[in-house]
Amino acid sequence: MTDEGAFEALTQKISRERGMSCGSYKNKCLKRRIAVRMRARAIHTYDDYARLLDRDPHEYQALLDALTINVTKFYRNPETWDALRPYLAELWTVRRGALRIWSAGCASGEEPYTIAVLLAAAGAQGTIDATDIDRLSLERTRQAQYPDAAFTEMPADLRRRYFRDGQPAQEVRALVHVLAHDLTREPPPRTTYDLIVCRNVVIYFERSAQERLFQVFVDALRPGGVLVLGKVETLFGPARERLTLADPRERIYRKPA
Ligand SMILES: C[S@@+](CC[C@H](N)C(=O)[O-])C[C@H]1O[C@@H](n2cnc3c(N)ncnc32)[C@H](O)[C@@H]1O
Known part of the structure; x- marks a missing residue:
């Protein structure tokens, strides 16, 4: 078998x-x-390598862990979160009810807890579905115990107010619901969201899978809802026609109300 053929067979x-x-x-x-x-x-x-996977289940798990890239931080790319704060405040004012938020591809939880901190700081209520395909990441999100290195981008006042000994305060923790979920094949955990944050995830997907997922996100957004992608990710395809680009630099998109 050619190298390419063997790669196909392995995947x-x-x-x-x-x-x-x-x-x-x-x-x-x-x-x-x-x-x-x-x-x-x-x-x-x-x-x-395929033969090794057959006889060594630990290697299989190590491979699955390696296939998902889990780099993340609290308040990663601070400009994006600073830009999002007024949208969160507005969504909260307009909705007059608990906001529904999805952190899709949440890795070890720094992203959904960042959103939870911003909700708490805005005096808003809501639930954040924190989803990922990776078992280890989900365990870490549930444990919610973080080293200093995870906080380097988070404003010091927010850290002081909402964290103790590397752990989020109970009021922050209570907003986050952790779920296993595969973005390439499962429908969204809920049918409607006010805000969907999916950053640094679709970059690893084939173009057709990205296009499909974007449609899923737009379908799941309420009118007036907000979608945030990563700095190097861009919305395209039919989904692009259905959202307005609210902040080009921070990749913040909005569904017309
Ligand atoms: C680089 S991290 C991004 C974490 C966070 N969103 C951020 O920007 O800091 C990418 C995450 O996407 C997850 N992921 C990869 N494929 C996925 C899939 N098919 N469904 C759900 N999550 C997936 C990985 O497990 C990983 O935790």
Whole structure:
């Protein structure tokens, strides 16, 4: 089998056996992550690596952990959160009820807890669905115990007010609901949201998977609802026609009311 053929066979095996739809991810990303594991185990061909997966369940788990890139921080890209604060305040004023928010691809939870802090600081109420495909990330989100390094971008006053010993205060914690969820194949956890934040996730997806997901997001937004993507991500396809670009630099989009 050619190298490319063996790669295809390996990704199909992972999709079949572990339910991760590798076809939705860019091959370049998958190859880079698989190479990390092959190097760690001193294995040189995809065929040999597939055989290792058959006999070593720990390696399978290590591979699945490696396939998801979980880098994150509280208040990551501060300008984006500063730009979002007035939208949150406005959504809260207009809705006059608990806001429904989705942090899609939440990694270890710094993003949904950042949103929860901003809600609390605005005196607003709401629930934040924090979802990810990665089991370890979800465990960390539930544990909610963070090292100093996670806070380097968070304004000191917010950290002082809403965290103790690396843990979010109970009022912040109570707003976040942690759920396993695969963005490439599952419908949204709820049918309507006021705010969807999905940053630094779709960058790893194939264009067609991105386009599909964007439509899912727009369908799930209420009129007047807000979508935030990552700094290097851009909305395109039919979904782009259905939202207005409220802040081009911070990738904040809005569904017409
Ligand atoms: C780089 S992190 C982004 C974390 C956070 N949103 C941020 O911007 O700081 C990407 C996250 O997307 C998650 N992810 C990758 N594929 C996914 C999928 N199909 N469904 C849900 N989450 C996925 C990964 O597990 C990882 O935690």
